[in-house]
Amino acid sequence: MSDKILYGYSAIFDKPDDIIKAAKTVAEHGYKKYDVNTPYPIHGMNNAMKLKPSKLGYISLIVGLSGALAAILTMWWMSAVDYPIVYGGKPFFSFPAYIPVVFEVTVLSASIATVLAMLFIFFKFPNNSHPLQGTEYLKKVSSDKYGIIILADDEKYNENEVKNLFQSLNASELEPIYWDNDEINHKHKIFEPKFILFLVVVAILNSGAVYFVYNKLLFMVPFNWMMEQERQNVQQKSLIFSDGFGMRTPVEGTIARGHLPYQFYGKPDLAGEKLINPIPVSKSSLKLGQEKYDTYCSPCHDYHGTGQSRLNGQFPNPPSLHSEKLRSWSDGRIFAVITEGQNVMPSYSTQLTEDERWAVINYIRVLQRAMNAKESDIK
């Protein structure tokens, strides 16, 4: 026993009232380093032990406020600076919308910081050993007894005085508690060079494996079977043709189906004379025409061709499709405008195929007829 180093002197009490009285008396005698262990929190113990309020709250406050600030800055950067998009007609920097997020981030960061600070700063994690561990004393105070322990490194510590004090308080059991010799010389295994070396090796192996899988393994047989197929890819060198071009031009004198070259660039009036609408008016063609018209034309020309643009003000309004001029134009003339564009209107030759363009023209005729019906239509 004598070779052991004393940790402190403990006393056990049977009633919660006694332990509060004991804590009070110990505090009044001027002991600074002592602790109370009870199976459950006892109301009034903070006062009895003259404990100062915990400093943990300041960490929560500071981290919580930083979280709030970080959330505001993030949202400001994302929604007002880096990628501004109008949502529901609100300003880019609309603070009311941020408040719920700021609130959540504040609570989250403050609570996580509180727990981590408690573990790492106040409980000195990763230290997980304590001289009380495994003692008879701790077993009792974690079931039905109330214990107090005065530490040996207290300035006023004197074994006999402490013993007398506890006896005068009617402690039911007294016991000195010693450091475990193993524990005194105990060093955290995680700081041992062996363990750190192990971590480094694992890190290198892991990153090496990841590099190997993503950059080498996936390009080996059979893992590359999905990627490497017997097919001519775009822009790829051809091994078949002597000129080495993978992308071929059409055979001279032929054209692809549905891709009749447009011959009237810059000559819309000529197109109006020469071109004839090859698509007969039918239910399916009108339906196609309406669909394409509503998609590509209506944003500017309006669903009814009146030219009252839905893009109010963001784009100049086009003239009405119901004017005398437009109604007297031939189908080919309108085809020229859709294909080449006119004034502000761009070309729609890439969005609409030739057949679709003709279908749109059929649909425009329907709109024109609806707005300017003939006498015979009304009858």
Next chain:
Amino acid sequence: MSSETKIEYQKKEFSPKVKSVGLALLIFGIVLVIAGYFVSPARMTFNNIIGFTFLISIVIGSLFFVSIEYLAGAVWSTPFRRIAEFLTYGVYVLPFILIPILLNLHDVFHWTHPEVVNSDKILKEKAPYLNVNFFLIRILGFLLIWILFQRFITKNSEKQDFSKEQSLTTKNIKISAIFIPLFAITITFTAIDFLMSLEPHWFSTIFGVYYFSGTILASLATITIAVIYLNEHGYLVKGLSSDHYYSLGALMFAFTNFWAYIAFSQFLLIWYANLPEETFWFLQRWEGSWIAYSIGLIIIRFVIPYFGLLTQPSKMDPKRLKIMSIWILFAHFYDLYFLVMPNYSRSGVVFSWFELGFPMLIIGALILIFNELSKRKNLVAIGDPKLKRGIDFRL
């Protein structure tokens, strides 16, 4: 420790100064109110509504506080529960403050004008609820409920001072269990009838909760002021500690946050949806000098009490807690003014002696009630079986 605790309570007379202060406030308030009704009946009626809802907050909130204590089996508030019970006697003042409103309904509620309702489709649809007869039935029914439960609960509690029977506590627990849902309904519809229907086209489903949060704050603040004042002068049972103050302060802090949560929830949904039939209520409060007033509401009602009550010492120190309680009570008045007065003065904030009449009257009346009751009754529920544990209460 509990075995050593003794209940040391000495009944003491209030100094005559209390009565004279209360009487002076009451008379001055009544004079201002009567003068106000002669000069500008419309403005005074709006003030009357503020006063009425303000008193309901203190009185019915206190009744809620008492019944929650019974229902939750709380002990920490038992040593000063009688203070809250005394405040509930203000329920007998409510009818007197209600009468002038009923006489001037047409000045404040435009749904009471049949010609307006007939030419307005929305008001016509709302007429089955918003009509004078049903309005009168509702408010009289509410008053009846409040008075009945106030009588039941305080009577049982006071009887216990002498009989010291546990069964009276059990009885009050049952009564409280019935009262709580009735409280929720009555306080919600009071808010709808007297505050929301000032602007009958507007609606907000969270409005009742909004008024409830302010109600609890006002009653807690009043109880705290009374407890600190009486305890400092030794009228209460010995042994009230900073832990009791801390609990009152923590509740006020919690409900300050609750108010902010509810008020912001109401604002956020209306702001986001941006529907004209809802936004105009906030836009009215964003015109002229009302902008400053609305921003002031956030600061006065939330920011200042929040930081004022954030730290532990601020809740434990009676002086600081008293200042914050008075502030919160003022903030509740400020809030009610924010809800009511934009309907009277669209262009900007108005404040003069008109607005002072009702607060003076109410505070004076409550002081007088306290003074009278303290002569006849104990200021501490000395017969309550929970009292000892309540004095022993430590955090």
